[in-house]
Amino acid sequence: MFKLFRNFLIALLLTFSFSSIVRSETVIRVVDWQSGVGGITNAYADFIEKFEADHPGTKVEYTQYTVTTYNEFLKPALSSGQGPDVFAVYPGPDVDEVVNAGHLVNLSEAADAEWKGWLGNNINIPELGRNGNLYMAPQDAFTEEIWVYNDMIADLGFELPAFGDSYTVDEWVAIGKAAKAKGLDGLMFGPVESWCVLDGFANFVNQQNNNYPTDVLGQAYDGEISWDQPMFRDALNAYKTLHDNGVWRADSLSMDYQVQAWGKWIDREGVGIYCNGDWFISSAPADYNTPDSLGITMMSYPKISNDSPATYNKATGTNLGVNANSANLDLALEFVKLTNSPWASSTFAGYGQIPANLAAVDMDALAASPNLLFNDGIKMLATEGRNTNIYYSQAEPMKHLYDGIMEMFLGVTSVDEVIEKMNKVTGYSG
Amino acid sequence: MIYKTFRFRTLIYLLPALFIFLTFNVIPGLTSLVLSFFDFSGFETNLFKKFVGIDNFIKIYEDKYFWIALKNTFLFVFGAVFIQTGIALMLSIFIFFGNFKFSVLIRSIIFFPCVLAPVSVGLVWKKILEQDGVLNAILGLDFSWLSSISLVMWLIITVNTWQWIGYNLVIYYAGLQSLNIELLEASDIDGANWSQKIFSIVIPLLWPTTILNMILNLIGGFRAFDIVYVLTRGGPAHYSEVLASYLYYYSFAAGGPNKMGVGASVAFIIFVCILTIAFARIVVMKRVEKN
Numbered sequence A: 001m002f003k004l005f006r007n008f009l010i011a012l013l014l015t016f017s018f019s020s021i022v023r024s025e026t027v028i029r030v031v032d033w034q035s036g037v038g039g040i041t042n043a044y045a046d047f048i049e050k051f052e053a054d055h056p057g058t059k060v061e062y063t064q065y066t067v068t069t070y071n072e073f074l075k076p077a078l079s080s081g082q083g084p085d086v087f088a089v090y091p092g093p094d095v096d097e098v099v100n101a102g103h104l105v106n107l108s109e110a111a112d113a114e115w116k117g118w119l120g121n122n123i124n125i126p127e128l129g130r131n132g133n134l135y136m137a138p139q140d141a142f143t144e145e146i147w148v149y150n151d152m153i154a155d156l157g158f159e160l161p162a163f164g165d166s167y168t169v170d171e172w173v174a175i176g177k178a179a180k181a182k183g184l185d186g187l188m189f190g191p192v193e194s195w196c197v198l199d200g201f202a203n204f205v206n207q208q209n210n211n212y213p214t215d216v217l218g219q220a221y222d223g224e225i226s227w228d229q230p231m232f233r234d235a236l237n238a239y240k241t242l243h244d245n246g247v248w249r250a251d252s253l254s255m256d257y258q259v260q261a262w263g264k265w266i267d268r269e270g271v272g273i274y275c276n277g278d279w280f281i282s283s284a285p286a287d288y289n290t291p292d293s294l295g296i297t298m299m300s301y302p303k304i305s306n307d308s309p310a311t312y313n314k315a316t317g318t319n320l321g322v323n324a325n326s327a328n329l330d331l332a333l334e335f336v337k338l339t340n341s342p343w344a345s346s347t348f349a350g351y352g353q354i355p356a357n358l359a360a361v362d363m364d365a366l367a368a369s370p371n372l373l374f375n376d377g378i379k380m381l382a383t384e385g386r387n388t389n390i391y392y393s394q395a396e397p398m399k400h401l402y403d404g405i406m407e408m409f410l411g412v413t414s415v416d417e418v419i420e421k422m423n424k425v426t427g428y429s430g
Numbered sequence B: 001m002i003y004k005t006f007r008f009r010t011l012i013y014l015l016p017a018l019f020i021f022l023t024f025n026v027i028p029g030l031t032s033l034v035l036s037f038f039d040f041s042g043f044e045t046n047l048f049k050k051f052v053g054i055d056n057f058i059k060i061y062e063d064k065y066f067w068i069a070l071k072n073t074f075l076f077v078f079g080a081v082f083i084q085t086g087i088a089l090m091l092s093i094f095i096f097f098g099n100f101k102f103s104v105l106i107r108s109i110i111f112f113p114c115v116l117a118p119v120s121v122g123l124v125w126k127k128i129l130e131q132d133g134v135l136n137a138i139l140g141l142d143f144s145w146l147s148s149i150s151l152v153m154w155l156i157i158t159v160n161t162w163q164w165i166g167y168n169l170v171i172y173y174a175g176l177q178s179l180n181i182e183l184l185e186a187s188d189i190d191g192a193n194w195s196q197k198i199f200s201i202v203i204p205l206l207w208p209t210t211i212l213n214m215i216l217n218l219i220g221g222f223r224a225f226d227i228v229y230v231l232t233r234g235g236p237a238h239y240s241e242v243l244a245s246y247l248y249y250y251s252f253a254a255g256g257p258n259k260m261g262v263g264a265s266v267a268f269i270i271f272v273c274i275l276t277i278a279f280a281r282i283v284v285m286k287r288v289e290k291n
Helices: A002-022 A038-054 A070-079 A093-100 A113-124 A150-155 A169-181 A195-207 A216-221 A230-244 A250-254 A257-266 A278-283 A329-339 A342-350 A363-367 A372-382 A395-410 A415-426 B002-035 B055-062 B064-098 B103-115 B118-129 B134-139 B152-177 B181-189 B194-205 B207-222 B226-231 B243-251 B260-290
Strands: A026-032 A058-064 A086-088 A141-149 A185-188 A270-277 A296-299 A311-316 A319-322
Touching: A026 A070, A026 A329, A038 A058, A038 A278, A038 A329, A038 A342, A070 A086, A086 A329, A113 A329, A141 A150, A141 A278, A141 A372, A150 A296, A169 A185, A169 A230, A169 A270, A185 A257, A195 A216, A195 A230, A195 A270, A195 A311, A195 A395, A216 A395, A216 A415, A230 A395, A230 A415, A250 A395, A257 A270, A270 A278, A278 A372, A296 A372, A319 A329, A329 A342, A395 A415, B002 B260, B055 B260, B064 B103, B064 B152, B064 B194, B064 B207, B064 B243, B064 B260, B103 B152, B118 B134, B118 B152, B118 B226, B152 B207, B152 B226, B181 B194, B194 B207, B207 B260, B226 B243, B243 B260
Parallel strands: A026 A058, A026 A086, A185 A270
Antiparallel strands: A086 A319, A141 A270, A141 A296, A141 A311
């Protein structure tokens, strides 16, 4: 018995020793939630190839999760001290939690002058840092918007708005009704993911914001101002009008954006897709985005009224942080730096993904891209207008606002009740 | 001496199983229980940094969606225990005494959904129940089944019953095959009709099998997650949430509250429910054995 046990142990030791000799290369683990986004996947394949060529003996293991399942991986990995060397963090409350837990390298200190130069003004984007320090390196940028099929709009007898402009809520109601008559949906909508509801709400509020550029929604989440104001009331009513008039189908309420709503839009079941973004340029239907012809128009969220100012939701998409406890910290930093380089930005652009570091790429070259949808994405990002913050840290009020809007859609609560609840939750004392 | 050797060897043989049981059941279970008294988002390395007492329990007590989830869980359990078991009982009797030519094929068809992954079942049923899905196409309706607050839980129960009824049926069928046929023959001589034979002889004799099926469905019902998550993700607006999906929402959901401590307290409540049922099961089984 003892001999058997001893032999087993020896065999085990030999196996471990042998495997560690064989595996002498350094492995950098990179993880994000961009599963299914072709532009990111292809660009990262090139980054990895270059990085491994520049750093012999180093291997980059890149794993993608879906947006909805990402935290199932990240939370246990970080809390057990087994986190990847480089990882994405959802913008918003998660960044606070991850920074406070000490998992992220302070890039304000770690990044060299060259890297900071590449990042340019991105360094000051609030969603990338906390407490005045930069913790996340942005990868891609986007304008959150609505996409429509041009031919479907024409078939329904409507005209497309000028580039940069968008339809009003009432116009969307009319489009929705005309679409319904033809057995289609006005908009495909996937509100199961809370940001699909909250980001549109933020845009509606910002259109009515008389104190722009002050972030009134942020103030309201903090309980500094009352929710009982026309800008919040109008934003809720805009949603109620769109829903009650059937601009999207009733069973949207149990639909997710990334798979179902997007899939149905690709199948042309709806004229437009709500809360889409430039991140899907590389996944757009190829027939509608050829070098000769673009059959898709992108526009911002519905305008509350004709007088509403042009208001956009521009933001960075995937933001990468470096694990402060990484055994290969220098290499991990090198890799993230590479993803922010001008070469990486051009690579992103080549795959139809708008790079966050636009300052680092040749805009003239981009404008000449044969990818017409990508060109419009770049143009939209550069369009003048109000910019809406969509990333907030106030998890609890955001949860209640989302729940309130969803209940409003279901008809079990009213605009007044949502406002009253929000004042209570945020602790607004008047 | 022999006894001592036996005890030592028994212990040795038990060690691997004990190790696995402790590592994957007992320790995580206890950790989860302790965690329910801490404010833990899921990202911190130190799980037990901020003690909050019973705050997590107060939080869920004050959250109306917890009560919806609790109610839905009991509704789901009710569906699994009574509806699913009841239909399985009727089907098994029908097939067993029906003497159908293709009874094996019929049983195989009914059992087939059991071997499918609940995720696949959920996705298929989602396609059926969508507004532009198969059901509305057949009925000529434009109704949103999964967004109806009043119907959504019953639809989930229906799908779950459809998937697992074959499992109960197989158990019932085994019970029927072991029935004492002489009793039925004797009742024939006494002039009993079919309903008397079924309700006065077969069903009472199948009582232990029924208890077994009910207990299996009861425990499975409390652990329900996959079918709910795939079909509705607890929606619309948390109205089809069950305790397990509510736990997931608090712990992991993208854009969710990020409160694993609260999730742990929900897990504790599920544990208490199952523990209570486990005790009840022991009591009921003892009574059944006694009778």
